[in-house]
Amino acid sequence: MIMIFNFKKETDVKNKEKNLFQNYLSTHKFKHSKQRKGILEIFLSIDRHLTAEELYRAVKQKYPSVGFATVYRTLKLLCATGLCRELKLESGPARYEHLYGHKHHDHLICTGCGRFVEVIDPEIERLQQKLSKTHGFLPQEHRMELYGICPECRNKNNG
Amino acid sequence: MIMIFNFKKETDVKNKEKNLFQNYLSTHKFKHSKQRKGILEIFLSIDRHLTAEELYRAVKQKYPSVGFATVYRTLKLLCATGLCRELKLESGPARYEHLYGHKHHDHLICTGCGRFVEVIDPEIERLQQKLSKTHGFLPQEHRMELYGICPECRNKNNG
DNA sequence: CGGTAAAATGATAATGATTTTCAATTTCAA
DNA sequence: TTGAAATTGAAAATCATTATCATTTTACCG
Ligand SMILES: [Mn+2]
Ligand SMILES: [Mn+2]
Ligand SMILES: [Zn+2]
Ligand SMILES: [Zn+2]
Numbered sequence: 001m002i003m004i005f006n007f008k009k010e011t012d013v014k015n016k017e018k019n020l021f022q023n024y025l026s027t028h029k030f031k032h033s034k035q036r037k038g039i040l041e042i043f044l045s046i047d048r049h050l051t052a053e054e055l056y057r058a059v060k061q062k063y064p065s066v067g068f069a070t071v072y073r074t075l076k077l078l079c080a081t082g083l084c085r086e087l088k089l090e091s092g093p094a095r096y097e098h099l100y101g102h103k104h105h106d107h108l109i110c111t112g113c114g115r116f117v118e119v120i121d122p123e124i125e126r127l128q129q130k131l132s133k134t135h136g137f138l139p140q141e142h143r144m145e146l147y148g149i150c151p152e153c154r155n156k157n158n159g
Numbered sequence: 160m161i162m163i164f165n166f167k168k169e170t171d172v173k174n175k176e177k178n179l180f181q182n183y184l185s186t187h188k189f190k191h192s193k194q195r196k197g198i199l200e201i202f203l204s205i206d207r208h209l210t211a212e213e214l215y216r217a218v219k220q221k222y223p224s225v226g227f228a229t230v231y232r233t234l235k236l237l238c239a240t241g242l243c244r245e246l247k248l249e250s251g252p253a254r255y256e257h258l259y260g261h262k263h264h265d266h267l268i269c270t271g272c273g274r275f276v277e278v279i280d281p282e283i284e285r286l287q288q289k290l291s292k293t294h295g296f297l298p299q300e301h302r303m304e305l306y307g308i309c310p311e312c313r314n315k316n317n318g
Numbered sequence: 319c320g321g322t323a324a325a326a327t328g329a330t331a332a333t334g335a336t337t338t339t340c341a342a343t344t345t346c347a348a
Numbered sequence: 349t350t351g352a353a354a355t356t357g358a359a360a361a362t363c364a365t366t367a368t369c370a371t372t373t374t375a376c377c378g
Contacts, residue, residue, distance in 0.1 A: 131278055252363080
């Protein structure tokens with residue numbers, strides 16, 4: 001019962017995201033190609049912070065003819081639509097995460113295993129705004145990544 | 160009088176940094192080349208957040224025969240010595256800043272003109288540590304960049 | 319001082335991630 | 349259905365950075 005309910009809710013959310021994308025394409029006079037639909041579909045099916053290459057590989061499994069460039073191009077469109085956020089991290093290629101229905105958050109990243117934990121601290125957010133204003137800046141965005149060792153990796157290293 | 164005093168203090172600091180570098184080279188059995196000395200000298204003479212290319216160009220003016228690769232290699236050494244910090248920002252090539260005698264700080268960056276303002280908020284730092292620990296992480300480093308529009312750019316756009 | 323092994327250098331090639339180019343294909347409004 | 353315009357995949361180009369390698373320097377020894 002609960003499973004069925006969750007399943008329904010999930011597909012509803014995904015349909016909403018698909019509609020937002022279709023709307024974005026329409027209002028910007030972009031075309032509704034198979035590739036764009038397919039890439040969005042696969043993107044929505046994977047809820048991780050993945051790289052363009054990881055997404056490309058997943059897309060290939062269902063749609064083998066899609067090119068790497070199209071994945072990159074579509075990721076830009078998804079970001080423009082507000083469905084996706086591009087993360088430029090300290091090292092490695094950019095990673096992409098779902099944005100729709102996700103509030104702003106920052107990341108706690110394990111330097112051992114690469115695990116991502118999404119965090120938000122309203123007090124930090126407030127102080128960031130205040131700090132910007134103290135220096136006369138009009139605050140726009142910010143980026144905060146906290147690096148450390150996660151509980152699992154701490155156990156491994158200590159055991 | 161004050162000028163002379165400041166001048167002396169400045170060169171003292173620079174000499175200390177040069178000595179630290181020479182020590183680093185010695186203790187690691189690296190050689191004391193003209194290029195390394197020259198690049199450090201130019202690096203110390205420019206107190207900005209500069210790219211490898213900007214440093215390369217400045218070095219070239221006084222030491223035209225120095226290669227780009229050597230500038231990159233020496234920047235790595237300066238970072239290892241603790242005289243320099245490499246900043247991987249949201250976009251563009253890495254930037255390098257003086258580290259010796261500079262406490263940890265984060266950056267407020269103007270999206271209009273690219274101005275860097277160094278900021279530190281002990282309360283934010285404390286909350287970052289706390290946030291990491293709340294999730295069972297052993298805190299290591301963090302990165303925080305606040306983007307906004309600086310007072311000068313705000314005036315320009317409003318005027 | 320020479321002599322010499324090891325390290326450093328500069329030029330250039332290679333790399334990795336991303337973007338651009340372009341000929342062929344697809345979309346879509348008329 | 350048709351044709352102009354957008355999109356695509358493949359491949360080349362780009363950008364920042366790193367690796368390679370023949371030549372030059374450095375540091376040490378006699
Ligand atoms: Mn996230
Ligand atoms: Mn700084
Ligand atoms: Zn971990
Ligand atoms: Zn500005």
